[in-house]
Amino acid sequence: MARITLRQLLDHAAERGYGVPAFNINNMEQGLAIMEAAAAVDAPVIIQASRGARSYAGDIMLSKMIDALEEMYPQIPLCLHQDHGNDEATCATAIKYGFTSVMMDGSLKADAKTAADYEYNVDITRRVVEMAHWVGASVEGELGVLGSLEHGGGEQEDGHGLEGKVSREQLLTDPDQAVDFVRATKVDALAIAMGTSHGAYKFSRKPDGEILAMNVIEEIHRRLPNTHLVMHGSSSVPQALQDMFNQFGGEMPQTWGVPVEEIVRGIRHGVRKVNIDTDCRLAMTAIFRKVGASSKVEFDPRKFLKPAMDSMRELCRERFEQFGAAGNASKIKVLPLSEMAKRYRSGALDPRIGGMTAAA
Numbered sequence: 009m010a011r012i013t014l015r016q017l018l019d020h021a022a023e024r025g026y027g028v029p030a031f032n033i034n035n036m037e038q039g040l041a042i043m044e045a046a047a048a049v050d051a052p053v054i055i056q057a058s059r060g061a062r063s064y065a066g067d068i069m070l071s072k073m074i075d076a077l078e079e080m081y082p083q084i085p086l087c088l089h090q091d092h093g094n095d096e097a098t099c100a101t102a103i104k105y106g107f108t109s110v111m112m113d114g115s116l117k118a119d120a121k122t123a124a125d126y127e128y129n130v131d132i133t134r135r136v137v138e139m140a141h142w143v144g145a146s147v148e149g150e151l152g153v154l155g156s157l158e159h160g161g162g163e164q165e166d167g168h169g170l171e172g173k174v175s176r177e178q179l180l181t182d183p184d185q186a187v188d189f190v191r192a193t194k195v196d197a198l199a200i201a202m203g204t205s206h207g208a209y210k211f212s213r214k215p216d217g218e219i220l221a222m223n224v225i226e227e228i229h230r231r232l233p234n235t236h237l238v239m240h241g242s243s244s245v246p247q248a249l250q251d252m253f254n255q256f257g258g259e260m261p262q263t264w265g266v267p268v269e270e271i272v273r274g275i276r277h278g279v280r281k282v283n284i285d286t287d288c289r290l291a292m293t294a295i296f297r298k299v300g301a302s303s304k305v306e307f308d309p310r311k312f313l314k315p316a317m318d319s320m321r322e323l324c325r326e327r328f329e330q331f332g333a334a335g336n337a338s339k340i341k342v343l344p345l346s347e348m349a350k351r352y353r354s355g356a357l358d359p360r361i362g363g364m365t366a367a368a
């Protein structure tokens with residue numbers, strides 16, 4: 009069995025300079041696609057479930073499905089992560105169901121649509137860190153609000169995401185505040201805002217530094233070289249998938265995602281976890297459209313789901329290779345949660361704040 013914590017996995021990724029894609033799942037087919045891809049290229053896995061995924065599949069179904077995937081692929085270190093936890097209870101119940109890592113997203117209030125202030129974020133994140141570390145689980149925090157630098161708005165998916173508009177300042181993580189935040193909360197990983205947003209409609213043109221501020225990542229990494237950074241909203245929304253979706257009856261307006269080369273640049277500057285949901289959705293639903301349009305008499309769901317799974321598996325395999333995660337699963341010796349808890353208690357895993365500005 010190889011259930012790994014986010015912290016141990018990202019420490020390994022940092023030592024060896026790679027990034028790990030964190031794929032969202034809601035169902036068995038997505039879980040199988042990810043694990044098949046990982047096994048094919050020997051990559052460690054982060055599977056994440058949103059609150060929406062937990063209520064769609066149900067906690068019992070979801071956690072037993074992960075148990076099954078773990079049993080089927082014992083050679084693959086698998087981190088199960090709560091995506092965008094909105095409060096203490098979401099994070100605590102996730103851990104109860106076998107999640108080895110939680111995101112406490114205190115950039116938004118518990119309603120998951122109102123921007124929170126800094127003090128609220130520090131306070132709730134710090135408390136979740138304390139609770140999670142007692143049992144050895146990891147915590148990702150978020151500083152800065154995810155949203156578009158083009159129009160100042162966030163995204164809303166299944167009721168999660170900023171509602172309305174915020175200032176450009178709120179949409180860009182402040183590097184000095186990031187140092188203070190990591191010191192005050194002791195998070196294991198820090199999600200930062202620099203112009204990405206969830207969903208397919210991230211950019212109205214191929215992004216440049218004006219609307220995808222990769223320099224923010226570089227600046228934060230300079231000040232926090234030992235902190236694992238997380239990029240949300242990092243689907244690339246491949247043109248070929250948009251085209252397939254539209255060729256078979258879809259009406260997706262032309263859009264741009266985060267180019268893979270920008271993510272790879274981020275990985276060179278401390279990004280260790282890269283969140284991808286939309287690309288997996290699109291890889292599957294473009295195939296649903298294709299099968300539906302090509303055979304109008306087809307009614308066996310497996311005829312839709314099998315090729316959709318193949319399509320998602322290929323996408324996952326590509327990302328494992330592009331981010332450098334491939335070839336690393338077999339190099340990790342997974343530590344149990346109890347050992348991680350011991351290390352937290354001893355202070356051995358406290359954040360190491362370093363770098364030019366923090367020391368100055």
Ligand code: G3H
Pocket residue numbers: 032058059060061091092165166168206207285286
């Ligand atoms: O948090 C964003 C992910 O894409 C999850 O989306 O809330 O629709 O499951 P969801």
Ligand code: 13P
Pocket residue numbers: 032091092205206207208239240241242243244283284285286287
């Ligand atoms: P995408 O919508 O770009 O796939 O982002 C997913 C994400 O950030 C989940 O937390």
Ligand code: ZN
Pocket residue numbers: 092206240241283
């Ligand atoms: Zn996200």
